[in-house]
Amino acid sequence: MAPKSSDSQQSLLQSEPTNGSIDPAFHLIRILPYSFLRAPRLRLKLPSLSLPSPMTVFSLVLLTYFMVVSGIVYDVIVEPPGIGSTQDPVTGTVRPIVFMSGRVNGQYIIEGLSSGFMFVLGGVGIILLDLALDKNRAKSVKVSYASAGVSSIVLAYVMSMLFIRIKIPAYLR
Amino acid sequence: MPPQTMSAKTDATIGVNGTAKSTSNQAPPPMALPANLKSDLLNKLSLKSFKLKTKQQELLLRVSILFLVYVLAFITRLFSVLRYESMIHEFDPYFNYRTTLFLTEKGFYEFWNWFDYESWYPLGRIVGGTLYPGLMVTAALIYWGLRFLRFAVHIREVCVLTAPFFASNTTLVAYFFGKEIWDSSAGLVAAALIAICPGYISRSVAGSYDNEGVAIFALLLTFYLFVKAVNTGSLTWSLASAFGYFYMVSAWGGYVFIINLIPLYVLVLLITGRYSVRLYIAYNCMYVLGMLLAMQIRFVGFQHVQSGEHMAAMGVFFLMQVFYFLDWVKYLLSDKRLFETFLRITVTTTVGLAAVALGVGTASGYISPWTGRFYSLLDPTYAKDHIPIIASVSEHQPTAWSSFMFDFHILLFLFPAGLYFCFKRLTDATIFIVMYGLTSMYFAGVMVRLILVATPAVCLISAIAVSATVKNLAQLLRTKSKVTQGGSSKAASGSKASSKALLDQSQPFQRNGAIALLLGVFYLLSKYATHCTWVTSEAYSSPSIVLAARGAHGNKVIFDDYREAYFWLQQNTPTDAKVMSWWDYGYQITAMANRTVIVDNNTWNNTHIATVGRAMSSYEDEAYEIMRELDVGYVLVVFGGVTGYSSDDINKFLWMVRIGGGVFPVIKEPDYLVNGEYRVDKGAAPKMLNCLMYKLCYYRFGELMTEYGKPPGFDRARGVEIGNKDIKLEHLEEAFTTSNWIVRIYKVKPPNNRW
Numbered sequence: 001m002a003p004k005s006s007d008s009q010q011s012l013l014q015s016e017p018t019n020g021s022i023d024p025a026f027h028l029i030r031i032l033p034y035s036f037l038r039a040p041r042l043r044l045k046l047p048s049l050s051l052p053s054p055m056t057v058f059s060l061v062l063l064t065y066f067m068v069v070s071g072i073v074y075d076v077i078v079e080p081p082g083i084g085s086t087q088d089p090v091t092g093t094v095r096p097i098v099f100m101s102g103r104v105n106g107q108y109i110i111e112g113l114s115s116g117f118m119f120v121l122g123g124v125g126i127i128l129l130d131l132a133l134d135k136n137r138a139k140s141v142k143v144s145y146a147s148a149g150v151s152s153i154v155l156a157y158v159m160s161m162l163f164i165r166i167k168i169p170a171y172l173r
Numbered sequence: 174m175p176p177q178t179m180s181a182k183t184d185a186t187i188g189v190n191g192t193a194k195s196t197s198n199q200a201p202p203p204m205a206l207p208a209n210l211k212s213d214l215l216n217k218l219s220l221k222s223f224k225l226k227t228k229q230q231e232l233l234l235r236v237s238i239l240f241l242v243y244v245l246a247f248i249t250r251l252f253s254v255l256r257y258e259s260m261i262h263e264f265d266p267y268f269n270y271r272t273t274l275f276l277t278e279k280g281f282y283e284f285w286n287w288f289d290y291e292s293w294y295p296l297g298r299i300v301g302g303t304l305y306p307g308l309m310v311t312a313a314l315i316y317w318g319l320r321f322l323r324f325a326v327h328i329r330e331v332c333v334l335t336a337p338f339f340a341s342n343t344t345l346v347a348y349f350f351g352k353e354i355w356d357s358s359a360g361l362v363a364a365a366l367i368a369i370c371p372g373y374i375s376r377s378v379a380g381s382y383d384n385e386g387v388a389i390f391a392l393l394l395t396f397y398l399f400v401k402a403v404n405t406g407s408l409t410w411s412l413a414s415a416f417g418y419f420y421m422v423s424a425w426g427g428y429v430f431i432i433n434l435i436p437l438y439v440l441v442l443l444i445t446g447r448y449s450v451r452l453y454i455a456y457n458c459m460y461v462l463g464m465l466l467a468m469q470i471r472f473v474g475f476q477h478v479q480s481g482e483h484m485a486a487m488g489v490f491f492l493m494q495v496f497y498f499l500d501w502v503k504y505l506l507s508d509k510r511l512f513e514t515f516l517r518i519t520v521t522t523t524v525g526l527a528a529v530a531l532g533v534g535t536a537s538g539y540i541s542p543w544t545g546r547f548y549s550l551l552d553p554t555y556a557k558d559h560i561p562i563i564a565s566v567s568e569h570q571p572t573a574w575s576s577f578m579f580d581f582h583i584l585l586f587l588f589p590a591g592l593y594f595c596f597k598r599l600t601d602a603t604i605f606i607v608m609y610g611l612t613s614m615y616f617a618g619v620m621v622r623l624i625l626v627a628t629p630a631v632c633l634i635s636a637i638a639v640s641a642t643v644k645n646l647a648q649l650l651r652t653k654s655k656v657t658q659g660g661s662s663k664a665a666s667g668s669k670a671s672s673k674a675l676l677d678q679s680q681p682f683q684r685n686g687a688i689a690l691l692l693g694v695f696y697l698l699s700k701y702a703t704h705c706t707w708v709t710s711e712a713y714s715s716p717s718i719v720l721a722a723r724g725a726h727g728n729k730v731i732f733d734d735y736r737e738a739y740f741w742l743q744q745n746t747p748t749d750a751k752v753m754s755w756w757d758y759g760y761q762i763t764a765m766a767n768r769t770v771i772v773d774n775n776t777w778n779n780t781h782i783a784t785v786g787r788a789m790s791s792y793e794d795e796a797y798e799i800m801r802e803l804d805v806g807y808v809l810v811v812f813g814g815v816t817g818y819s820s821d822d823i824n825k826f827l828w829m830v831r832i833g834g835g836v837f838p839v840i841k842e843p844d845y846l847v848n849g850e851y852r853v854d855k856g857a858a859p860k861m862l863n864c865l866m867y868k869l870c871y872y873r874f875g876e877l878m879t880e881y882g883k884p885p886g887f888d889r890a891r892g893v894e895i896g897n898k899d900i901k902l903e904h905l906e907e908a909f910t911t912s913n914w915i916v917r918i919y920k921v922k923p924p925n926n927r928w
Contacts, residue, residue: 023514051445058596061611062589068618069585073553074571104712105621107573115574123589126638129690130593133645150690156586157697164578172707 062120070116075109082109099167115163118156125152238361239348243341246368249706250337250378252714257731259333259380262716264757264774266382267764270332272300273309273382277316277328284309285471291769292759293781294751294803302471303777307424308387311335336377336386343390344368347629350397353404354602355637358644363636369705372580372628375713385625388425393629395421395431396609399459400602406451411458418459419466422473429482429547430616430626435459436489438608447601448496460490481535481543488527495523553619568622577617579708580624583701587635588614594641595634610634643694649687718761720818720915732816735761738809738916741909742766746807753800754809755789755822755829756782762809771803779836786833789866790826790840796865797904800921807908808919812870815879815914817889824890826866827851854893862897869919872900872907877914 021027074080084097100106128149132142165171225233253262261270276284287300315338316331344364351360367373376385398414422428439456442448464477464486477483499516506512534540542548549556553571577585592610595603613627715721720732742752743766751769752762759773772782788799800808813821822829827842834840844860845851853861861867875886875898886895908920 021514022511023518025518026514054596054599058593061592061596061607064611065589065592065614068614069574069577071571071573071577071618073618074573077553077557077571104579105570105573105576107575112574115578119585120589122586123593126586126590126642127593129642130590130645133649146686150693153586153693157583160578160585164575167575170711172704 062123065123066116066120069119071107071112074107075112080106080108083111084108099163101167101169104168111163111167115160118159118163121152122156122160125149125156128152235357235361239345239364242344242348242361242364242368245365246341246344247337249369249709250340250374252378252710253716254333254379256714257716257719259330260716260718261329261332261382262378262380262718263383264717264760266332266380268760268774269308269382269384270329271760271764272304273312273332274328276309276313281310291763291767292773292775293778294769294771296778296781298775298777303775305384305422305424305426305472306470307391307420307422308335308382308384310423311387312382332382333380336381336383337379339387339390340368340373340377343373343393343629346390346393346397347633350393350400351633351636353397353400354606354633355640359633359636359640362639363633366584366636366639366701367629367632369702369709370581370584370628370632371705371708371713372624372631374705374709375580376625378709378713380716384425385427388421388427389625389629391417391421391424392427392431392626396605399435399455400605402455402459403452403601403605406449406454408454408458411455412462414455414459415462415466418463419469422463422467423470426546427626428467430613432463432477432483432486434609434612436486437612438605439489439493441604441608442601443492443496445604447604448500452601453493453497456493457490460486479539480541482547484531484540488531491523491527495519550616550619550623569620572618572621572624576621576624579712580628581631582704583697584631584635587638588631590642591634591636591638594637606630606633606637639694639698643691646687646691646694649683652683720816722816732818732913732915734911734913734915736765737911738909738918739765741911742768742807742809742918745909750806751804752807752809753785753788753803753805755785755811755825757825758809758811768807771805779832783833783836786829787837787840789822789829790833790845790864792860792863793865793868793903793905797921800904801924805921808869808905808921810866810869810917810919812874812914812917813890814870814874814888814895815877818915819890821870821890821915822866823853823870823888829866852893853888853891853895855896857896867897868900868902869905869917871895871897872902872917872919874914875899 080100084100085094086097087094098108099111100108126149128145131137132145132149134142137145261267272284272287275287284306285301288297289300290297292298312328312332312335315335316326316328319326319331344367347367348357348360348364351357351363353360373389376383377389395414395417398410398417402410402414418428418431421431435456439452442452467473467477468475478487499519502515503512506515531540535542543551545556545560549560549569556569581588588610592607595607610627610630610633613623613630617624617627718735720734722730722732724730739762742762746752746768748767749769751771752766753771754762756772756774756776759770759775762768762770763773772778772785776782784799784803788796791799811821812823813819814823827845830840830842830845834842845858845864846861847856847858852858853867871886871888874888874895878885879887879889884894886898887893888895902919904922905919906922907917909918911917
């Protein structure tokens with residue numbers, strides 16, 4: 001279904017009677033308004049839809065993954081506060097609590113987003129490692145990709161372990 | 174490479190065997206005869222080891238890895254059997270066990286036509302038409318098979334160990350699936366990852382005799398067979414996938430996921446221009462035969478042509494016919510422009526007809542709309558506002574990040590990386606696994622329970638990431654080597670690095686870097702294994718019917734109150750007594766105490782459950798009337814105030830109010846709250862302090878000292894002293910309270926004689 005510009009449309013109108021179109025709608029339109037009206041000269045172009053490249057789709061997918069893993073559905077339904085707070089019994093000051101403690105399936109919004117970011121960072125680190133091993137790049141670029149990848153993975157893993165240890169004090173004991 | 178040079182090379186490196194071989198040809202050593210025999214034995218072993226070709230060595234390695242993974246998947250699920258005993262866990266498995274028992278005792282036809290009058294008291298339940306028989310039939314077949322071989326097993330043992338057995342089979346299917354999508358090394362990693370992944374273990378531990386244990390095996394099998402059918406275009410594989418789908422339909426209600434994912438996948442393939450005759454054959458065979466087979470299950474019935482959830486599959490089926498037709502017309506016509514016009518007309522007419530058909534079907538009511546359970550997956554806020562029963566189940570809560578971390582650990586990092594590798598190499602199979610992974614991850618985000626469905630996809634995609642990364646790193650180690658070594662593609666290449674001659678200055682740096690990274694990968698995977706074993710041992714191996722806690726001196730204290738109460742019921746009540754309790758405990762009461770219940774976990778009748786909820790939340794007089802109407806003889810409540818057990822009926826009470834209030838507007842939730850807060854102490858609402866549930870739970874509790882330094886009647890689960898300590902019961906009397914006060918049974922007194 002290729003888009004038709006106005007010129008081809010006009011030429012089609014002129015050459016159709018000789019070809020014999022099989023489109024009944026076309027014949028109907030030809031008879032009813034356009035036997036006495038002149039067809040307008042349009043400069044319309046139907047937008048051509050083309051499939052996006054795989055890497056574009058992949059970046060959208062990565063964004064969706066970040067949102068799901070941060071617990072966005074939990075945030076929308078349960079509506080927890082962005083960050084928890086507790087009041088110091090002695091001085092009366094309000095101290096923020098970042099990690100909701102007490103159960104595994106509960107979170108505040110900010111803690112969810114930061115953990116989700118760490119997971120995506122780890123994934124991106126592995127992707128950078130693979131890019132670093134691609135043969136067709138300059139050596140300095142490869143080295144910087146490799147070091148960025150390794151540091152991302154290490155940082156993401158260490159931070160995730162730290163987060164889970166804060167959230168569940170009995171972890172691995 | 175010829176075996177001769179191989180054998181010479183291996184001989185040089187296996188130093189011990191080489192020297193042993195050389196000494197045996199000379200004069201015998203001063204040692205006695207056994208040493209000679211020992212060297213001969215070593216000879217034989219070394220001769221055997223280098224007679225194998227590389228391919229055979231690889232096959233041996235793969236088979237032994239798969240065997241170890243198979244055994245590992247089985248034994249990691251046995252924690253609770255070793256700690257407590259071989260018993261059925263949780264609530265739902267008790268119903269499955271009872272039906273399997275019935276099946277093995279009475280035979281298949283009795284089972285298929287069974288009407289159970291022992292549950293949902295005045296109504297009864299058509300069991301044959303309202304369950305998924307796959308699990309029971311599978312366990313019964315295994316039982317009959319073992320009995321045929323003269324192993325005298327009890328059906329309970331078979332039921333307890335069915336889930337670990339099928340988990341092991343799932344690892345094999347995962348291996349073949351990985352081989353189909355990427356290559357055999359990715360398949361091996363996938364099998365290893367899925368064997369210990371906590372997301373799968375949570376529902377397939379030994380004793381968890383539930384539909385999901387078998388259903389995940391059927392799910393992965395169906396997907397594997399379908400992808401194989403699409404890749405090969407063979408009729409056999411398509412028919413096999415239809416039978417796999419039939420097994421899945423018979424096993425679990427989650428088959429709706431398959432019948433929607435596969436059409437979505439076909440649609441994506443059509444959009445990306447990957448239409449082929451293989452796809453046509455695979456989808457047509459699978460859809461038609463699968464649909465016909467699915468209609469054999471009474472519970473499913475004609476839903477494949479009547480329910481809105483299955484319409485996508487039908488729509489794609491007709492779309493495939495249109496594609497095939499257009500392909501044929503294109504082949505016949507030689508004129509391109511004529512074909513384009515024809516294409517436009519056909520597509521417009523088809524879409525128009527489909528819309529009209531769908532509209533007429535939905536408007537006339539023939540096509541039923543999406544049921545609440547599945548609609549709440551698309552619109553997660555729906556259940557909270559409209560269907561409190563679905564919203565109250567703890568497994569249906571949305572997922573927080575820590576649940577993901579708990580169940581997946583490292584796989585959360587590997588999943589996006591695996592997606593990247595799949596997008597780099599797009600084939601029909603990788604498109605499938607990407608779609609499966611994305612849709613299942615979204616649903617896992619909506620409902621905690623569905624992390625189980627996402628686990629195979631996450632394991633497979635992570636396996637692709639691990640396999641591709643390790644292959645890349647191992648490639649670095651082998652770049653300039655002259656002699657190619659055989660063997661597997663795993664991280665064993667580190668040992669060969671030391672014997673290489675170095676050609677470049679950057680080589681040692683690259684090689685050392687690659688070795689370090691491989692060690693890092695190994696470290697991460699070992700941390701994954703540690704995490705999985707810890708989670709399995711601590712979090713997912715509790716039977717739920719037996720509670721354990723740490724005593725004051727750190728010793729383990731076991732509360733077996735549930736079984737104590739059910740056994741008391743079985744021994745001390747008349748056989749036709751009816752027991753009223755909240756629906757959570759229905760299955761356990763019918764299975765273990767063998768008494769009729771009013772409502773149970775099937776929750777098919779909301780009004781009946783609301784009646785029970787209304788009775789629990791009314792004053793004693795109104796509740797007594799409802800109980801007399803329902804012929805109730807005994808009431809059972811669960812109370813955690815003495816032990817600090819937090820899943821008791823007082824904590825579930827608000828759900829009883831909400832569900833009861835949903836049907837009977839007499840019950841209003843704000844009556845039980847104070848300033849929006851739910852309290853049981855002195856400041857609680859008067860309706861709360863005098864309702865039936867409160868009285869039954871706290872009867873005589875006011876005299877009990879539960880903790881040092883606290884007043885009597887201190888509720889340890891809520892952490893407050895209760896408000897109403899002086900409770901008098903008029904129409905009920907206490908029949909039994911278990912040793913830790915967890916289960917309390919009350920007898921309903923007959924009405925007073927007229928004066």
